[in-house]
Amino acid sequence: MSQPSNLPRWATLWLMPALNLFAALLVSGLVITLIGEDPVECLQLMINGAFGYPEGIGYTLFYTTSFIFTGLAVAAAFHAGLFNIGGEGQMYLAGLGVTLVCLGLDFLPGWVVIPLALLASMMFGAAWAFIPGYLQAKRGSHIVVTTIMFNFIASALMTWLLVDKLIMPGSQTPATRLFAESAWIPMLHELAANLGVELPQTPLNATFFLALISLVVFYLMVWRSRWGYTLRTVGLNEKAARYAGMPVSKVIIVAMCFSGALAGLAAVNELLGSTHRMNLAFTNGIGFVGIAVALMGRNHPFGILLSALLFGALTQGGLDLSFEKPAITHEMIILTQGLIILFCGALENLFQTPLALAFKQMTKR
Amino acid sequence: MHISKTRGIAAAVMLMTASASWAFVPAVVYDQAGKFDKSFNEAAYTGAERFKKATGIAYREAQIANEAQKEQVLRNLARRNVDLIVAVGFSFTQAVQTVAAEFPKVKFTIVDDVAKGANVQSIVFKEQEGSYLVGMAAGMASKSKKVGFIGGMDVPLIRAFGCGYAQGAKAADKKVEVISNMTGTTPQAFNDPARGGELARSQFDRGVDVVFHAAGGTGMGVLQAAKDKNKLGIGVDSNQNHLFPGFVLTSMLKRVDNAVYSIMMSGKDNSWKPGLVTMGLKEGGVDWAVDANNRKLISKDMEAKITQAKKDIVAGKIKVVDYRAGNRCPVQ
Numbered sequence: 013m014s015q016p017s018n019l020p021r022w023a024t025l026w027l028m029p030a031l032n033l034f035a036a037l038l039v040s041g042l043v044i045t046l047i048g049e050d051p052v053e054c055l056q057l058m059i060n061g062a063f064g065y066p067e068g069i070g071y072t073l074f075y076t077t078s079f080i081f082t083g084l085a086v087a088a089a090f091h092a093g094l095f096n097i098g099g100e101g102q103m104y105l106a107g108l109g110v111t112l113v114c115l116g117l118d119f120l121p122g123w124v125v126i127p128l129a130l131l132a133s134m135m136f137g138a139a140w141a142f143i144p145g146y147l148q149a150k151r152g153s154h155i156v157v158t159t160i161m162f163n164f165i166a167s168a169l170m171t172w173l174l175v176d177k178l179i180m181p182g183s184q185t186p187a188t189r190l191f192a193e194s195a196w197i198p199m200l201h202e203l204a205a206n207l208g209v210e211l212p213q214t215p216l217n218a219t220f221f222l223a224l225i226s227l228v229v230f231y232l233m234v235w236r237s238r239w240g241y242t243l244r245t246v247g248l249n250e251k252a253a254r255y256a257g258m259p260v261s262k263v264i265i266v267a268m269c270f271s272g273a274l275a276g277l278a279a280v281n282e283l284l285g286s287t288h289r290m291n292l293a294f295t296n297g298i299g300f301v302g303i304a305v306a307l308m309g310r311n312h313p314f315g316i317l318l319s320a321l322l323f324g325a326l327t328q329g330g331l332d333l334s335f336e337k338p339a340i341t342h343e344m345i346i347l348t349q350g351l352i353i354l355f356c357g358a359l360e361n362l363f364q365t366p367l368a369l370a371f372k373q374m375t376k377r
Numbered sequence: 378m379h380i381s382k383t384r385g386i387a388a389a390v391m392l393m394t395a396s397a398s399w400a401f402v403p404a405v406v407y408d409q410a411g412k413f414d415k416s417f418n419e420a421a422y423t424g425a426e427r428f429k430k431a432t433g434i435a436y437r438e439a440q441i442a443n444e445a446q447k448e449q450v451l452r453n454l455a456r457r458n459v460d461l462i463v464a465v466g467f468s469f470t471q472a473v474q475t476v477a478a479e480f481p482k483v484k485f486t487i488v489d490d491v492a493k494g495a496n497v498q499s500i501v502f503k504e505q506e507g508s509y510l511v512g513m514a515a516g517m518a519s520k521s522k523k524v525g526f527i528g529g530m531d532v533p534l535i536r537a538f539g540c541g542y543a544q545g546a547k548a549a550d551k552k553v554e555v556i557s558n559m560t561g562t563t564p565q566a567f568n569d570p571a572r573g574g575e576l577a578r579s580q581f582d583r584g585v586d587v588v589f590h591a592a593g594g595t596g597m598g599v600l601q602a603a604k605d606k607n608k609l610g611i612g613v614d615s616n617q618n619h620l621f622p623g624f625v626l627t628s629m630l631k632r633v634d635n636a637v638y639s640i641m642m643s644g645k646d647n648s649w650k651p652g653l654v655t656m657g658l659k660e661g662g663v664d665w666a667v668d669a670n671n672r673k674l675i676s677k678d679m680e681a682k683i684t685q686a687k688k689d690i691v692a693g694k695i696k697v698v699d700y701r702a703g704n705r706c707p708v709q
Contacts, residue, residue, distance in 0.1 A: 071449060171562035175532055179704075185467050185490060186532050215445050286445055291468070292532070293564060296409075296443045331446055335439060335453060342411070342440050 018368050029308065029315075029356060031363045033322075036355040040348040049339055061332025062325035068332065070200065070214025074286065076324030077216070078278040080223040082302025083320050084230050085275035087311040089155075091234055092267035093247035098144060098159030099275040100299030101166030102137040106276030108170065109136030110283050111178065111290040114191040122194035129195065130280055137276020138269040140166065145268025149261035155268075167293070174292050187291035197284040217285035219277075226274065227313040233270075243267055275299060304349070307357040319356075323349070403428070403641045404437040404459045406450055408466035410567060412440060416593035416614050417633060421465040421488065423615075424637030431638075432645060447472035455480040461644035463488065463637055467534065473497060484649055486640050488633060489534070491653060498649065500636050502656045504534070505541030506690055507629040507663030508589070509697045510683050511611050512545020514627050514665065515587040516553045517679045518609060519546075525585035526557035527576050527599050529592035530566040533701050535559070538591035538613070538629070540706035541697055547708050548686070548695075555709070556580055560595050570598030577602035577610075587611065587626060600625060609674070618670040626674050628666040636662065659691045 019028075041051035062072045082099045089096035109132030117125055144158035174186040197218050201211040234240040246253040246263045254260050282294055301323055308322070309315030330345030355362065405425045407418045425436050437459060439450045451472055454462050462483060464473050467490035477485045477494040484496055491499040515524040524546050528535040543555040558576045560566040573595035577588050581602070588603055589611035590596035596613060597620075603610035604624040612618065612628030619625075636656060643649040656662020665683065667675055689695040698707050 071445070074445060168562045171531055179533075185470055187471075282444070287471075289471070291444065294444055327442070331442065331449070335450075338438065342442050345442070 019364065019371060023367060023371070025310070025315075027367065028360075028363055029310075031367075032355040032360065033352060035362070036348070036351040039351050039355075040344075043347065044340070044344070047339055047344075049337055054333055054337065054340060057336050058329035058333045059325075060329075061335075062329030067212040067214055068328055070212060070216040071328040071331075072321070072324045073220055074214060074216040074281070074324070075327045076320045077220045077223045077281045077285075078298045079301055079305050079320035079323050080227065080316060081278035081281065082275050082299050083305030083309060083316040084226060084302075084313070085271045085273075085278075085299075086302045086306035087309070087313075087316060088230070088234075088274055089267055089271040090306060090311050091240075091247045092243050092264055093250060094145075094148065094155045094264065094267060094271075096141065096144075096159055096268065096271045097156055097303065098141060098162045098272075098299070099278075099302045100295050100297070101159070101163035102140045102272040102275040103278045103295045103299050104163075104166045104170055105140040106133040106137035106272075107279040107283055107290050107294060108173070109133050109276070110279055111188055111191075114195045114284070115178075115188060118192035118195060122196075125192075125195040126197060126284065129284060130277070133276040133280050134273035135276075137272040137274070137279070139272070141268040141272025141275070142265065145265040148268070149264040163299075171292065174290070178290070185291065188289050190289050191284070195284060196288055197280070199285070215286035217281070219281040219285045222277065223281070224317075226277065227317055230274075231313045239266075275302070278302075301349075304353040304357060307353070307360075322352070326352075401434060401461075401645050402437065402459045403434070403461045403463065403644055404439070404454045405463045405637065406454070406465060406469070407438070407440040408468050409441060409443075409564060410466075410593070412438070414567065414593055416567065416596075417489075418465055420614055420631075420633035421463070421637045424634035425463075425641065427634065427638050428641040432642075434645065436641070448476055451476040451485075452479070455483045460484060461486065461641065461649065463640055465489075465633075465637075484644060484651075486649075488636060494651070496651055498640070498651050498654060500640070500654050500656060502631050502633075502636075502662045503658065503697070503699070504537050504591075504629075504631060504663060505544070505697045505699050506658045507631060507665060508538045508541030508591075509545035509548070509690070509695075510658075510665040510687060511589055511627055511629045512542035512547075513549040513683050513686055514545075514675065514679060515542070515589060515609075515611060516546035516549030517676075517682065518626055518674065519553065519585075519587045521584045521586045522550065522552050523554045523556060523584045523586065525577070525580035525588035526555060527573060527580070527588060527590045527592055527596070528557065528559045529561075529595055530564055531559040531562055533704065535591050536706070537700040538589075540700035540708075542589050543706065543708045544697055545686075549682070556583060556585055560592050567593035567595055569595045570601070573598030574602040578606065581606050581608055589613070589629070591629075612666075616666040616668065618666055618668055622670040623673070625671060627671055630664045630666055632656070632662055632664070657690075658687055 044051040044054050061068050085099045110129045113129040113132045144155055147153040147158050148155045178188045179186055180189040200216045201213050204211040242258050242263055246260055278298055305319045308319035326349055334340050410418050412418055412422050441447050441450050463486045465488050469487055470490045470492045473485050473487045473492045477497045481496055486498040488500045526539045526542050528539055539557050546553045546555055560572055577599040587609045590599040591613045600610040600621055604621040609626040611626050614631045617628045700706050
């Protein structure tokens with residue numbers, strides 16, 4: 013993101029990601045051809061599965077919602093120069109916050125419980141990110157290492173709680189009991205039914221709007237506020253920030269808490285929006301996908317929206333594809349995701365030099 | 378010529394209508410561990426394949442990648458006029474209950490947990506009974522009188538294996554000490570042979586000489602370590618005696634393949650019934666394995682005692698405590 017570029021701005025923002033994506037799809041297509049399927053037909057099935065019918069769109073946007081939150085979480089830390097790999101664990105712990113509120117206070121009406129659960133998700137997520145943030149700021153423990161370790165601690169803690177403490181008595185599945193119905197965040201098809209519009213039943217819920225609002229708030233906080241300016245300064249050059257008298261340690265800790273709180277909101281989408289109970293490993297890699305979403309979206313809310321949509325479409329379209337074509341297994345979808353991450357993240361600047369040359373040629377003429 | 382052609386067409390039409398009215402379409406849905414997990418899901422797959430071979434009826438299959446997809450996949454199958462959906466694994470309970478209510482004409486079977494519904498069949502296994510038998514074998518075969526248990530992910534189901542095993546080992550010999558370890562707290566714990574090997578070696582260092590694994594793919598590491606250190610391992614789910622002949626004392630069989638096969642067969646000949654089906658020793662759902670590979674490891678005396686225990690369990694004279702009944706185990 014901070015590499016000096018001799019390309020026009022629009023090319024860096026649009027052309028390069030598009031080329032990277034195209035390259036990833038091309039390689040996936042090759043693999044699909046190798047196993048004897050038609051890549052064009054597969055792509056059509058995938059796009060149709062993700063956007064071709066109302067139910068598909070609902071699922072795509074449901075996944076997109078979670079990916080927006082974890083993507084924003086990674087981006088928030090990234091602007092302070094921190095690589096937060098702990099979104100998974102922060103989201104997991106945030107789920108505990110949501111669960112405790114919903115199980116403990118379910119005698120209260122929904123309009124009290126839901127805001128409290130939202131608040132709890134952000135606080136638990138932030139608290140789980142605070143510790144690595146503090147260790148980084150005050151002790152210099154590397155954030156990448158500590159956040160990864162905190163993912164494991166989170167999963168051990170939650171397994172213990174779910175298997176021994178929060179499990180529904182008499183149940184074999186490590187999951188809590190259902191939350192009271194008043195605490196469920198309304199599904200979109202329910203909201204639409206109130207307006208007289210019939211939508212198919214999907215887990216897409218009102219948290220989606222919260223995700224869209226978060227994108228705007230994120231933009232305003234990072235680019236249009238004084239705090240955001242400090243955040244970005246620390247991220248670009250910590251020494252300069254310190255020299256300018258900015259409280260670097262504090263900025264790092266607050267940035268991590270901000271990041272953890274955003275990751276926490278993804279738990280709201282999953283638990284209050286969809287499953288209505290907490291089960292083991294409900295995070296299921298969403299926190300890790302957030303890293304790819306942020307990288308591909310260049311840590312900008314608009315980019316994150318688009319790349320979250322892409323990964324949401326891959327998840328939903330991929331399922332439909334493997335449904336139609338048994339030869340395309342779930343692993344193939346993961347391969348495609350991996351290739352996209354590889355080309356858009358690790359090989360981000362693959363096409364920079366050839367593109368720059370091409371542009372030079374064009375301007376010469 | 379003309380007549381035979383018409384007849385041929387008539388026969389073809391009749392065949393078509395016949396096959397249309399008899400078109401039974403079953404489906405299997407695997408959980409996140411995947412179809413080829415060398416354990417539970419794979420056993421279900423084996424059963425479905427056996428059904429396909431025996432009847433020539435193709436089945437649909439699907440694998441989920443996350444929580445939200447469970448309902449989606451079940452719904453998709455139900456909508457495509459699948460007659461019977463077999464959901465593999467306890468994680469499907471909730472989704473099966475929800476979707477079964479939406480599609481009352483479709484039959485649902487869940488393996489390994491109990492789900493409610495008028496069109497839902499639940500298959501559960503008495504893992505504790507099979508584990509009890511291999512526990513006895515371990516208790517009798519152990520020279521150090523220390524036997525080990527290595528579980529996969531720490532969930533009640535796996536604890537039930539460990540608990541039955543401990544009861545069996547103590548029944549064989551009161552002095553036997555059981556050392557148990559769980560591999561981990563994430564689903565990855567079922568697929569980590571390196572860690573399985575490490576846990577087994579550390580148990581051997583503590584004096585264990587027979588180790589039982591209930592850890593899916595992780596168990597491959599456990600059995601390998603037993604062979605490397607010249608100790609005995611005990612396999613799980615399918616008969617694993619052949620993996621390291623002479624080093625696998627026996628295997629605790631959990632016949633998910635048989636279950637899936639017979640569920641599909643019952644769906645085909647219309648004898649499928651909703652409700653709870655418990656598959657213990659009596660029903661052939663669990664068992665222990667003696668074959669050419671471990672014949673030399675099982676003495677006459679051992680076999681006689683285990684066979685007697687098996688009879689007693691079937692007759693109800695020995696009651697093996699199920700960990701899941703009260704979330705506790707009577708022996709440690």
